Amino acid sequence: MLHSLFSWIISFLNHRPNIMKNNVKELIKKALIQWNEQDQLSLTIPDDVHLERTKDASHGDFASNVAMALAKPLKQKPRSIAEAIVKHLPASDLVDKVEIAGPGFINIYLKSDTQHAVVKTVLAEGDQFGHGNQGNGQRVMLEFVSANPTGPLHVGHGRSAAYGAALAQVMSAAGYDVHTEYYVNDAGRQMAILAASIWLRYLAHCGEVFTFPSNGYKGDYVVGMAEALFADVGEDYRMPAAQLFQDLPQDFDEESKTGDKEAHIDAIIAGGKDFLGDRFQAILQRGVKAVLDDIKDDFEGFGVHIDEWFSEESLLHSEALHQTIDRLEKNGYLYEKDGARWFRATDFDDEKDRVVVRSNGTHTYFASDLAYHASKYERGFDQIIDIFGADHHGYVARMEAGVAAMGFDVARLNILLVQFAILFRGKERVQMSTRSGSFVTLRQLREEVGNDAARFFYVMRKCEQHLDFDLELAKSKTNENPVYYIQYAHARVCSVMRQLGEKGLKHDMALGNEGLSSLVEPEEVALLRALSRYPEVIEAAALNHEPHIIANYLRDFANDFHVYYNAHRFLDVPEALRHARINLIIAVRQVLKNGLQLLGVSAPEKM
RNA sequence: GUCUCGGUAGCUCAGCUGGAUAGAGCAAUCCCCUCCUAAGGGAUAGGUCGCAGGUUCGAAUCCUGCCCGGGACGCCA
Secondary structure (H helix, E strand, O other), X not given: OHHHHHHHHHHHHHOOOOOHHHHHHHHHHHHHHHHHXXXXXXXXXXXXXXXXXXXXXXXXXXXXXXXHHHHHHHOOOHHHHHHHHHHHOOOOOOEXXXXXXXXXXXXXXXXXXXHHHHHHHHHHHHHHOOOOOOOXXXXXXXXXXXXXXXXXXXXXXXXXXXHHHHHHHHHHHOOOEEEEEEEEOOOOHHHHHHHHHHHHHHHHHHOOOOOOOOOOOOOHHHHHHHHHHHHHHOOOOOOOHHHHHOOOOOOOEOOOOEOOHHHHHHHHHHHHHHHHOHHHHHXXXXXXXXHHHHHHHHHHHHOOOOOEEEEHHHHHHOOHHHHHHHHHHHOOOEEEEOOEEEEOHHHHOOOOOEEEEOOOOOEOHHHHHHHHHHHHHHOOOOEEEEEEEHHHOOHHHHHHHHHHHOOOOHHHEEEEEEOOEEEEEOOEEOOOOOOOOOXXXXXXXXXXXXXXXXXXXXXXXXXXXXXXXXXXXXHOOOOOOXXXXXXXHHHHHHHHHHHHHHOOOOOOHHHHHHOHHHOOOHHHHHHHHXXXXXXXXXXXXXXXXXXXXXXXXXXXXXXXXXHHHHHOOOOOOOHHHHHHHHHHHHHHHHHHHHHHHHHOOOOOOOO
């Protein structure tokens, strides 16, 4: 509560109407209002006037199509509407001139002073430049990855992690109060299977001989945990394999296609619990802790921050689960069939009804997921964003159904799906198999290509789109690699600043600001435009949940800088011009750094 | 079968929620370091925006139907 109030105050103080696009929009809106009043048009003024950056400089800086859009409701010619709007435009020191062009576009040219002023703004605001207040302090719950703690994160999780972390940063920059969370499935059957897997590897380590179950966790990390267990307890947990495997249901057999892997592993778990008693739970807990510690360490190395690790088990202890089921019951959406309790999801456009309590009395994962979502609502978030792997796409409808059935506002819930990343080594697709445990872990990927490249590549594309992740490209130190391309632009500015010092020159920022009007080269104008666009880019990325927009922007922006660098010199020019140009490139460096920071990529001073 | 994401230059992708002449990077051809990092830049060439209808002043973008690919659909977790 206090925190929320605090962040609201901060965001209020931080609020500056520094988005050029919005300033111009306001002018048009005022013109519409004034015209509307004067001519009694009884026009409904749209909240958001459509305005866009022009592609072509001969169309000015901004263009609006309002005149064309209003042609129909007003039954007037677009061009005459445009003329009326232009006539009513309030005086502004931003605008140089306004033209009507083509079928009725209103083209707006900014004053060069206005364009130059962005440099001062960037220098004054520093790492806050680009931040806005679109979120107005709204509290946002952002849950992502939430992989079962049964093994190390793999490259698929990496994309969710990078995306979630970037989105959290971007939304924070846009004035949202973002809370990141990882839901830890530490209560289910999978955890028992992990415990059993560790125990079996431990037995093997003790010298017992048996066939490892097909449904157990086969990764090397399990063996490591078994060895650690042995080191701690010696042979205290040892049980003769012959005794354990006696009279068990057959495991599934590839050759004969007979047997039941689920029944087989369940029997092993039951046998383990019988023999070990409390010690089984102890194995389980050390297993969860070891895996979770590994995941936390992985995230930390990857620059991904999680505010809260939310334990599924805590829901069970708190009775939240029962409350959830009661809640559905009370609202009349539960019924009994085949000994199980079903949720009538079909009442809410889901394909079929879903089980919440199995016939054996245990709750399904869906049930605890609902309890978890109830908790999210009860904690009072304005927006709840779930980032799921695309393989969970089937859960969207039932989750929304469940939330609605519990009586919560579904409109506040936003489920985003992240597609898998397909790894390539050049042209070669990297084969992965979860079954055999031979998947590439996130850690391996980070070690191979580095954190910067990994973070950037993961968020280069829209999240619901397939991503081809080329390891060779991510490692290459050439202009094909967008990460290096952008970082190089940053390093180049730093290098110029070093040269400045080496030549015994002093930079004077105040003089630079005074002389900004001397920045008239086309490459400089292009950079000024790009700088003033940055806050708009953040706004778009935050509102659409699309950090890739920033990645694309930075690429283009770095290009603008490299062009400038090649065409002009900064140090060997008259002093006044030098100060102005240095101010410009410091602003460029600042924006590169700010943008990279949002994506979790470093901005090196030297390469 | 149902749902979902995609199909834009030879390749990988942008395209700002309907705008003006379709945009980058790679690959191809040619060019630019006596100069702050060539990890850079310039030029040329490259297109039936999957196909067919529809909506309108205007469609790569929205709607419908097909075609082709990726993925998802359990009393699994």
